[in-house]
Amino acid sequence: MTSEAAVENSSEGKPELGQDRVLIFDTTLRDGEQAPGFSMSRAQKLRMASALADLGVDILEAGFPHASDDDFSSVRAIATSVRGPRICGLARCQQGDIESVARAIEPATKGRIHIFLATSPLHREFKLQMSRQQVIDTAVAGVERALGYCGDVEFSAEDAIRTEPDFLAEVFSAVIAAGATTVNVPDTVGYTTPIEIAERFAWLRANVRGAESVVFSAHCHDDLGMAVANSLAAISAGARQVECTINGIGERAGNAALEEIVMALRVRSDRFAGLTTGIRAKRLHATARLLAQITGQPIARNKAIIGENAFAHESGIHQHGMLKHRGTYEIMHAEDVGFARSQLVLGKHSGRHALRERLSMLGHELDEAALDEVFVQFKTLADRKREVFDADIEALAVGRDPEAAGPWHLSHLHATSHVDSSASASVRLTHDDGRVVSEAAIGDGPVDAVLRAVSRAVGHEFAVEEFHIRALSEGGDAQGQAAISVIHEGRELRGQAVSTDIVEAAAKAILEIANRIEHVAVARPTEPTAIAH
Numbered sequence: 001m002t003s004e005a006a007v008e009n010s011s012e013g014k015p016e017l018g019q020d021r022v023l024i025f026d027t028t029l030r031d032g033e034q035a036p037g038f039s040m041s042r043a044q045k046l047r048m049a050s051a052l053a054d055l056g057v058d059i060l061e062a063g064f065p066h067a068s069d070d071d072f073s074s075v076r077a078i079a080t081s082v083r084g085p086r087i088c089g090l091a092r093c094q095q096g097d098i099e100s101v102a103r104a105i106e107p108a109t110k111g112r113i114h115i116f117l118a119t120s121p122l123h124r125e126f127k128l129q130m131s132r133q134q135v136i137d138t139a140v141a142g143v144e145r146a147l148g149y150c151g152d153v154e155f156s157a158e159d160a161i162r163t164e165p166d167f168l169a170e171v172f173s174a175v176i177a178a179g180a181t182t183v184n185v186p187d188t189v190g191y192t193t194p195i196e197i198a199e200r201f202a203w204l205r206a207n208v209r210g211a212e213s214v215v216f217s218a219h220c221h222d223d224l225g226m227a228v229a230n231s232l233a234a235i236s237a238g239a240r241q242v243e244c245t246i247n248g249i250g251e252r253a254g255n256a257a258l259e260e261i262v263m264a265l266r267v268r269s270d271r272f273a274g275l276t277t278g279i280r281a282k283r284l285h286a287t288a289r290l291l292a293q294i295t296g297q298p299i300a301r302n303k304a305i306i307g308e309n310a311f312a313h314e315s316g317i318h319q320h321g322m323l324k325h326r327g328t329y330e331i332m333h334a335e336d337v338g339f340a341r342s343q344l345v346l347g348k349h350s351g352r353h354a355l356r357e358r359l360s361m362l363g364h365e366l367d368e369a370a371l372d373e374v375f376v377q378f379k380t381l382a383d384r385k386r387e388v389f390d391a392d393i394e395a396l397a398v399g400r401d402p403e404a405a406g407p408w409h410l411s412h413l414h415a416t417s418h419v420d421s422s423a424s425a426s427v428r429l430t431h432d433d434g435r436v437v438s439e440a441a442i443g444d445g446p447v448d449a450v451l452r453a454v455s456r457a458v459g460h461e462f463a464v465e466e467f468h469i470r471a472l473s474e475g476g477d478a479q480g481q482a483a484i485s486v487i488h489e490g491r492e493l494r495g496q497a498v499s500t501d502i503v504e505a506a507a508k509a510i511l512e513i514a515n516r517i518e519h520v521a522v523a524r525p526t527e528p529t530a531i532a533h
């Protein structure tokens, strides 16, 4: 790092201290990326970093620059182009590591060097083979070196929770005296409990010399499923920085999930003395989905805050409650975290209230007798299918067999993809009235090409709003479900299909939509499911 850059970084001074603000330190690109299956390329990290900046994280740990040339250049690229968060890199207490971070974060307008050293007896004796005094000396020397490059230095006592509290206090007192601006208490192996970590933070804040001049930070892992609870307990006991990741990705069982901490602070502000974060919560869903897309690791349906089921209700009693007042079964609004809306999903547990609501939304106002009749058929169908879709409901309402496809059928499909150029697809469709239509198209990938070819063949323009592929089972021959939502003449229509070939599943899903357009006269534009506020 040039001396000029060092001055620029150091002039930023200490991090934002403020007793009513919890700093969000995002380590998705460092601890998150360390987990098997989550490696990202430089371009992907850059994309993710800019999404994290838009989300409003305070500190963005962009990587471990000494790990590899690629990690170094990723951190440097982020420091060069991402503005907003303080850009941070991790280093051992070694000159080479610290220098690598310093060079990598040099272009950042706000930088931080994060150094760590394990302090617990197990790590001291078996891993580092250092005495207590050597640990203190190494930590202090590391902080002093880092301060030569950057005014904002965080020190983490790896495995702090399993460290003797009096020794941990000694280490923290020493690094604060040396100039560390943030001291981090990692629960490296996810061992602590909420009560224990709260006691530890309270004790450290009372017993560490200079505690009042630094930010105390928590870094919790999820080995026992308590990372978020432990982070929140640490906040209750005075932590004003939490280290967390999108979707809770990270070593082993992961880190504390950013979205859960942020929303717990917001929804239960009554329990957290009105503490706030700088996170733009409406961006949570999009950011989480971007990470899933980049890493190819899907988000569990039941994942808190951002999972597909987080604001979806299938059971009749809940749906009835939701239609009367959504506070009955939701403690926050889907829109608050970036979903378009809550969803009432029709399935075998649903009741008449939700069915009537969906039929009405689709333009079918049935009297009680007709509703009863459709309801019986709906339950029979729902017992056979995982989910009942709008196409099925419409078919029941107009007296068709929902499982009989048509009038369009797919009789031939051929799709090819090429590296460096567009993909192409050709389809042949047959219609119940005897027509046979063949069409071909090129597109941005085989799915896009096949959607265009089907669209030409049936003669409808589809504006695809959403497209999801989900594996229904594991293995190379797994069944994939394609779900498509399109806007047609101002109306949202959804189609879905299953196949071992995802291109075929996509073709059939769009064909389902084409068939519905032919079957049902569009009564009125779809509105979001009406849910009382």
Ligand SMILES: CC(=O)SCCNC(=O)CCNC(=O)[C@H](O)C(C)(C)COP(=O)(O)OP(=O)(O)OC[C@H]1O[C@@H](n2cnc3c(N)ncnc32)[C@H](O)[C@@H]1OP(=O)(O)O
Residues within 6 Å of the ligand: 031, 034, 064, 066, 067, 068, 091, 092, 093, 094, 116, 117, 118, 127, 128, 158, 188, 251
């Ligand atoms: C809890 C955490 O998440 S810590 C961060 C974990 N992340 C990573 O490890 C990802 C990046 N790591 C790497 O790419 C590599 O481990 C490197 C490049 C940093 C080091 O590689 P190598 O030099 O081959 O060492 P290796 O990883 O095998 O062993 C770690 C060495 O660092 C030492 N070490 C571990 N922690 C520290 C520390 N905080 N400060 C100083 N030295 C340390 C170990 O004692 C060991 O030293 P030794 O080589 O003298 O025995």
Ligand SMILES: CC(C)C(=O)C(=O)O
Residues within 6 Å of the ligand: 031, 116, 156, 157, 158, 159, 184, 186, 187, 188, 189, 219, 221
């Ligand atoms: C380096 C520290 C912060 C860490 O990742 C851990 O201890 O889990």
